[in-house]
Amino acid sequence: MSGATLCYQMLNVMCPMHVILNRNGDIGFAGPTAQKLLPDQSLVGRPFLDVFEIKRPREIKSISALREKAGMKLHMQFRDPPHRELKGVLMEGPEVGQMIVNLSFGISVVDAVQEYKLTAADFAPTDLTIEMLYLVEAKSAAMEASRQLNSRLQGARIAAEEQALTDTLTGLKNRRAMDQILADLIVEGESFALMHMDLDYFKVVNDTMGHAAGDHVLQQVSKIMLNEVRSRDTVARVGGDEFVLLLRDVEEPEIIEQIAKRIIKKLSEPIHFEGERCEVSGSAGTTLSRNYPVLTADKLLGDADVALYESKHRGRGRHTFFSEELREKERDPAQATSREPIVKHA
Amino acid sequence: MHGLVNRAIQRFVVDSYGNAQWAAVARNADLGFVEFEAMWTYEDSLTPRVLAAVCDVLDRPYDELMEDIGTYLVSHPNLEALRRLLRFGGVNFLDFLHSLDDLPDRARLAVADLVLPRIELREHNPHQFSLNCEGDIPGCGHLFTGVLRAMADDYGALVFLEHQGVEEGVETVAIALLEADFAEGRGFELGVSV
Numbered sequence: 041m042s043g044a045t046l047c048y049q050m051l052n053v054m055c056p057m058h059v060i061l062n063r064n065g066d067i068g069f070a071g072p073t074a075q076k077l078l079p080d081q082s083l084v085g086r087p088f089l090d091v092f093e094i095k096r097p098r099e100i101k102s103i104s105a106l107r108e109k110a111g112m113k114l115h116m117q118f119r120d121p122p123h124r125e126l127k128g129v130l131m132e133g134p135e136v137g138q139m140i141v142n143l144s145f146g147i148s149v150v151d152a153v154q155e156y157k158l159t160a161a162d163f164a165p166t167d168l169t170i171e172m173l174y175l176v177e178a179k180s181a182a183m184e185a186s187r188q189l190n191s192r193l194q195g196a197r198i199a200a201e202e203q204a205l206t207d208t209l210t211g212l213k214n215r216r217a218m219d220q221i222l223a224d225l226i227v228e229g230e231s232f233a234l235m236h237m238d239l240d241y242f243k244v245v246n247d248t249m250g251h252a253a254g255d256h257v258l259q260q261v262s263k264i265m266l267n268e269v270r271s272r273d274t275v276a277r278v279g280g281d282e283f284v285l286l287l288r289d290v291e292e293p294e295i296i297e298q299i300a301k302r303i304i305k306k307l308s309e310p311i312h313f314e315g316e317r318c319e320v321s322g323s324a325g326t327t328l329s330r331n332y333p334v335l336t337a338d339k340l341l342g343d344a345d346v347a348l349y350e351s352k353h354r355g356r357g358r359h360t361f362f363s364e365e366l367r368e369k370e371r372d373p374a375q376a377t378s379r380e381p382i383v384k385h386a
Numbered sequence: 387m388h389g390l391v392n393r394a395i396q397r398f399v400v401d402s403y404g405n406a407q408w409a410a411v412a413r414n415a416d417l418g419f420v421e422f423e424a425m426w427t428y429e430d431s432l433t434p435r436v437l438a439a440v441c442d443v444l445d446r447p448y449d450e451l452m453e454d455i456g457t458y459l460v461s462h463p464n465l466e467a468l469r470r471l472l473r474f475g476g477v478n479f480l481d482f483l484h485s486l487d488d489l490p491d492r493a494r495l496a497v498a499d500l501v502l503p504r505i506e507l508r509e510h511n512p513h514q515f516s517l518n519c520e521g522d523i524p525g526c527g528h529l530f531t532g533v534l535r536a537m538a539d540d541y542g543a544l545v546f547l548e549h550q551g552v553e554e555g556v557e558t559v560a561i562a563l564l565e566a567d568f569a570e571g572r573g574f575e576l577g578v579s580v
Contacts, residue, residue: 154577160477173576174474178496181467185390185424192423 044134054164055142061088063137065103073162074143077118088141092116092126106130107139114141124152145169150176207277209255210262218276218284219337225286226335232288233296233328236344237265237303239281240321240356249316256313257320264306268299284341293328293361300324300359308357323351327362346370387433387522388500392422395436397465398458399444407443415439427499433523449549452525456532460540471496472537473574478566479543483507483515505530515561516550527557534561542571 048069051058056073070083077083083091094100096115107130114128127146130139145152149169152158163169205217213221225232239261246254258281265275265283274286290296303322310317325347327340347362349370354360399408412420415435422428441448460469475485475492490502503521510516517534519526531547538545546562 150577152577154575158576160576170474170576174471174492175495177467177474178471178492181471182425182497189423189425 047134051140054166056162056164057144058140058142059083059088060133061103061139061141065089065106065139067091068138073158076156076158076162077143079156091119092128093119110139124148124155149173210258210277212262212266212283213274213276215276215278218274218278218286221274221276221286222284222337222340225288225329226337230288231291231328231330232286233290233326234340234344235285235287235296235300235324235326235359236341236348237283237285237300237322237324238348238352239307240323240352242281242320245318245320249313249318253313253316253318257311257318260311261307261320261322265303268303268306284344291330296326296328297359297361300326304357304359321357323348323356324359325349325351325362326359331362343367387428387430388497389422389424389426389428390497390500392428392433392436393424394459395433395440395455396422398455399440401462401464402454402458403444410443411436411439414443430522437523437525449525449528452528453532453535456529456534457536458532460533460536469540470574472533473540479538479541479545480563480566482537482541483561483563486517503530513563515563517559517561518556519559520556524552525557527552527559531559534559539569540572542567542569544568 048060051060052071056071057077058071059067059074060069062068065088067083067086067088070077074083078091089101089103089106094106094109094114094116097109097112100106100109110130110132112129114130115125116128117123117125125146125148127144128141130141132138133140150173153169153173160170205214205220206212207214222234239257242254242257245257258277261283262275262277265285269275269285269287272288274284276284276286278284287296287299304324307320307322310319312318325344327343327347329335329340332339343362346366347360350360350366351358360366396408399411409420415432415438417432417436437448437451440446441451444451446454459465460472471492472482475489476482484507486505486507489505493500493502501522503519503523503526505520506518508516508518517527517530519530521529527549531549534545534547538547543563544565546560546564548560550558550560552558
């Protein structure tokens with residue numbers, strides 16, 4: 041057996057995706073896996089550079105130029121669609137003028153095994169392609185399990201947020217918490233005041249100075265309100281710039297009026313954010329539980345809303361108690377102006 | 387114990403016996419939850435408790451249960467991904483047997499913190515083998531008996547398997563490869579759309 045024949049047998053096992061070029065640059069032989077690259081036709085007999093375009097190191101047009109690239113990594117692609125890219129390396133063969141090009145799919149191997157219907161037997165036993173395909177699948181399966189876990193955690197987080205009772209921006213009670221506390225107060229029959237407070241000019245701050253400034257204002261406003269009430273009272277943020285205060289055991293309207301005025305006065309002082317002045321104010325309306333023979337949350341909130349509207353109507357920055365006259369005034373088409381309800385009932 | 391192991395037991399019960407039976411297992415084992423997360427780690431003591439609960443609820447002997455879980459892991463359509471990963475081990479059943487020594491390393495490549503039982507294949511002659519398994523949970527020999535039986539089917543090989551007992555924590559499974567190409571087997575293409 042000649043040395044060349046031994047060499048060819050060795051190549052078929054160790055580099056099954058090789059081609060052997062004769063001295064003219066025609067493909068004289070294709071290894072068992074290389075034969076599968078053109079399923080409908082034979083590689084053998086065709087000029088190598090007619091089948092493959094060498095893209096790097098740089099375009100190579102002649103066989104003599106190709107011969108000079110021995111030992112270098114070649115980037116090439118099929119001239120025919122779908123122009124699959126391959127990697128290759130070339131060396132002189134055992135016979136005069138011969139060149140041997142070993143080919144590989146590189147990173148596109150996952151698509152290539154499907155396209156050419158390759159099996160483990162098409163790769164050399166030492167080739168890591170099968171291990172790589174295994175890893176791609178194993179990692180995809182593991183990633184999918186992680187993705188599912190993440191999406192379940194995300195769902196749990198949303199559910200937890202839905203059940204939360206705290207407004208995350210300000211740390212105040214949120215709308216849901218306020219509804220619960222109000223319902224409890226009504227059931228317990230305690231005497232309390234419900235104050236609905238709305239920031240004036242907040243939209244201007246948000247629009248002209250940005251949401252970060254708006255968020256800062258809301259945080260400062262929350263602190264002001266918490267400072268002015270007792271620990272057993274409730275301050276809740278029920279909307280963008282709307283707050284509900286539930287003040288327990290207060291019988292005297294004067295005391296409530298004082299609390300409201302103190303809050304509004306402090307709200308009217310400029311709030312500084314990154315060296316800029318944010319100017320807001322507050323309008324408020326209050327209703328007292330003791331004025332109702334039958335209490336419902338909707339009625340209380342609606343009446344405080346009417347009183348708040350009156351404060352806005354009278355020029356903002358003030359506080360009003362609810363009275364039946366206000367309700368009458370609102371019903372009277374001659375005096376009423378069309379308005380949106382301020383508390384958006386959830 | 388890795389969540390994948392616990393989750394596999396859960397899926398075996400759910401896919402073979404239904405959600406109600408699994409809920410009964412979770413109660414019986416006093417889990418405090420129903421769903422195992424595949425990608426979390428659980429206390430090691432949980433897994434034997436769950437297996438005992440499965441035996442209790444389904445009224446099945448432990449060894450038989452372990453073998454059924456092994457078979458389920460390879461043959462149930464819901465776990466096709468796992469069957470494929472095992473098939474990457476070899477082009478035929480003999481090749482697959484020889485790849486078993488690598489199995490724990492292969493598993494670690496996919497999921498770094500997954501620890502499988504230590505296994506070792508011994509070849510007595512071209513048709514007689516034995517597999518030694520040593521795991522943290524008793525019965526891994528029975529589990530591998532189930533896995534090997536299902537994989538032999540998958541490759542279309544005819545084998546005779548026998549659990550030969552435990553010695554110092556090491557379980558031995560005797561494998562007789564009667565015919566490598568006994569039946570058609572199931573197809574395996576290297577590339578699938580992932």
